[in-house]
Amino acid sequence: MTAPEEDPAAAWGDALAQEQAADAPDSARVLNQAEIDSLLGFGGGATAEESQSGIQRVVSAGLVSYERLPMLEIVFDRLVRILSTSLRNFTSDNVEVSIDSIASLRFGDYLDSVPLPAMLAVFKVEEWDNYGLLVIDSALIYSVVDVLLGGRRGTAAMRIEGRPYTTIERTLVERLIGVVLQDLSDAFNPLSPASFRFERLEVNPRFAAVSRLSNACILSRLRVDMEDRGGKIELLLPYATLEPIRELLLQQFMGERFGRDSIWETHLAEELRHTELALDVVLDEQAMPLASVMSLQPGDRITLNVAPGAPVTLRCGEVPLFEAELGRRENRLAVRIARELRRAEWEGA
Incomplete structure (x- = not known):
């Protein structure tokens, strides 16, 4: 008697299953660079951001x-x-x-x-x-x-x-x-x-x-x-x-003058030219003891240590502007500007 013949398809399936079972423990797939980057989180910016809490996002946003x-x-x-x-x-x-x-x-x-x-x-x-x-x-x-x-x-x-x-x-x-x-x-x-x-x-x-x-x-x-x-x-x-x-x-377009408005600058310059300023004519400056100042009475005279033709200074507040000559015009005291005082001159003085 001869043994019954086995089904070829079943035999092939059993052999394939045994081969896969034998190779399974030793099989290992090599990851490429894209899969490695994805695994390490380089490509998942949105996922990493979603995992942060609200405080962490606020702190991270303020870092830069x-x-x-x-x-x-x-x-x-x-x-x-x-x-x-x-x-x-x-x-x-x-x-x-x-x-x-x-x-x-x-x-x-x-x-x-x-x-x-x-x-x-x-x-x-x-x-x-x-x-x-x-x-x-x-x-x-x-x-x-x-x-x-x-x-x-x-x-x-x-x-x-x-x-x-x-x-x-x-x-x-x-x-x-x-x-x-x-x-x-x-x-x-x-x-x-x-x-x-x-x-x-x-x-x-x-x-x-x-x-x-x-x-x-x-x-x-x-x-x-x-x-x-x-x-x-x-x-x-x-x-x-x-x-x-x-x-x-920082410019919005090429050639912009750092964001300045020329029309507003012109208007501001014109208004500044029409501004009224108070100028003080300083005849002399003296240092006096406080007791002498407190003892001054109406009618007292203070002697100026300046010659009659000496130049006087025109000031705007605490800033000296011009040097002038003192005189009269139509029964009024007047000054005639001689020269402009540079900033270095009055700062050095």
Whole structure:
């Protein structure tokens, strides 16, 4: 007698189940950088904010006090237009640059939130004698390297996680940083001459500290799209770096005279010219004992220690204005102004 034949489908299912059970304890899936960032909370800004209490939000909002800089937004808009053209010439590809956001935050908070791996370029502004940061994320790094080395269009750039950047990648990214810094200089030039000079390239945020961790900074996130690939460029400028041109950045439009109203200034100047002032003619000044002053009676005379033709001083309150000569005109005492007293003269006296 022969044994009954087994069902082939059932046998195949049992073998597959045994194989999965044997491989289950040893199977482990490798997470990519996007999943790691999401797991660590870098991409979940809204979730982190919702977990804060009301008091924590109030305290966090008061940590960074910043004023709006209208002209800085115009500079960034100009940077986007210039950078789009420059990157098209740099990559020989269709490149679109847009502004994701402009925000203010503490320098230390930004360093803690930088998604790694990334390249942090430290640059110096020669005219302002201070520093800033330019951060290129890994997605844009791999995209630029792929484009410059002749990668095929229509395919996403390959990302290899868990290894340091090679010398070729660093060199190509430095060329990209040079293009961005040159365009940043051109964007600021209509407002104020500025030369953004590349200092060094870091991959560890701790080595890219260009300001105190508690200092306030302005962060501008730029999105670079090259067909089906791209990434982000983050520009970080501490408020201390922008301090030399803060008055220019407060303007509402180019050429504004720091918010002043010329019509109101003219009206105020005209009204001041019609204001009446009381001028005192000071013939002489003497220092007398208090007892002598209290003993003065009607009819007493005070002798002036001034010669008859000596010049007198015209004052408005406590401020000497003119030096004049005393005389008469139509049976009235009069003075004729000889010269104006400068501020240094009466302050020194």
